[in-house]
Amino acid sequence: MSEKIPPELSLDALKSGNRDEFTRLVDAYSGPMYRMAMKMLGDGQDAEDVLQNTFLNAFKHIRSFEERSSLSTWLYRIAANEALMMIRKRRPETTMTDTSVEGDEGGEYSPLQFVDWCCLPEDELLSVEARRHLDRAIQRLPEKLRIVFILRDLEDLSIEETRQVLDLSQTAVKTRLLRARLNLREQLSSYYSERIGDRIEKK
Amino acid sequence: MTQSAHCKSLLDSLSEYVDGTLSEELCNEIQRHLSDCQNCSIVVDTLRKTIYLYHAITSEPADVPRDVRERLFHSLKLEDYLQH
Known part of the structure; x- marks a missing residue:
């Protein structure tokens, strides 16, 4: 993952709200984001919610993407936060195993x-x-x-x-x-x- | 160092050792320890295998099931891009 933006995608087009370009972004990255969410949550419905929220948020915030990281790292960041929030929502009380990690x-x-x-x-x-x-x-x-x-x-x-x-x-x-x-x-x-x-x- | 101190120090650099990102000097030191510590040798082999097995189950391309993709496109109001 050496390139920040894959050659087939134009960041300018994404930032200007071009729907064709956003569709290409979704098709390029929905696979890995869904797999990550599935492994994280072990549940198809929850993983699907995370997937949808990830791209809704990406859509909303793409203009603030500053290329300090690669596009895929940026998307993983959104998806990981969504998945961790989902886990907290699913299990509001903190478990013993979790507090012990720190x-x-x-x-x-x-x-x-x-x-x-x-x-x-x-x-x-x-x-x-x-x-x-x-x-x-x-x-x-x-x-x-x-x-x-x-x-x-x-x-x-x-x-x-x-x-x-x-x-x-x-x-x-x-x-x-x-x-x-x-x-x-x-x-x-x-x-x-x-x-x-x-x-x-x-x- | 005692044998158990060697085992403990191996444990600290285990990830880097199996990833191959350790310096040659430390690698040699670990290999010397592994040649006469059977338990550590098993830990290294089974740890490598553990990582290998997880790589193997995720090496298939990450596909989104068709119905999940359809609902995703609907939620993003991109349904006109869905190919039927």
């Missing part, structure tokens, strides 16, 4: 599972059931870790872009990313070591 960010996080499940065949690692488990594991991450993991590892943003989207320091992005990855590794280790157990039993 406090223990720099703290230790020691791995607990040491089963090597890398040897499982690819079709088992990516079976329909395993894919569902991969999605569920993301949903179990505290939202502040979840959003960092989704942007960096699923949407393939750089650390710097993730930092811009979330208004965080590089260090905070790196710490949250590491914690998210280690948390998912633990969850996947529990799941796949059971699969290894199943295979041994069958033999």
Whole structure:
């Protein structure tokens, strides 16, 4: 994502309210924004609301877009804020997992599972059931870790872009990313070591 | 450093190590530790695999379902751009 504005889009046309151009913007970016919202919220209806609000807001505020970041980073920023607001709306009381994220960010996080499940065949690692488990594991991450993991590892943003989207320091992005990855590794280790157990039993 | 201090220091630079953004010197140090610490070796391998699996499930193009796209265009008052 080196270019700030993709060559097929004209920022001047977008800023002047050109509907053809805005339609091109929607078609270019609705896919990644919808996927991000789906992974963040795990619910089609909520993801759709986030998608609509993202482009309604983009439409409304495109004139204030200043090219300090790329257009896609700017859209991710709107979408991420919408998704986080949706989560807060859905669950107004603050949960324990969420308040703890801030406090223990720099703290230790020691791995607990040491089963090597890398040897499982690819079709088992990516079976329909395993894919569902991969999605569920993301949903179990505290939202502040979840959003960092989704942007960096699923949407393939750089650390710097993730930092811009979330208004965080590089260090905070790196710490949250590491914690998210280690948390998912633990969850996947529990799941796949059971699969290894199943295979041994069958033999 | 004791063995567990090595494990702890590996944990701190684990993300950068699996992303390949660590300096050569630190990389070599980690590799030396991994060659005689089986648990850390498993953590590194399964962490790499974890990231790989998530990449694999998002490598397909991000499509918006047709009905979701239609409702999106309606909400943006762009319905005249919908191709039937």
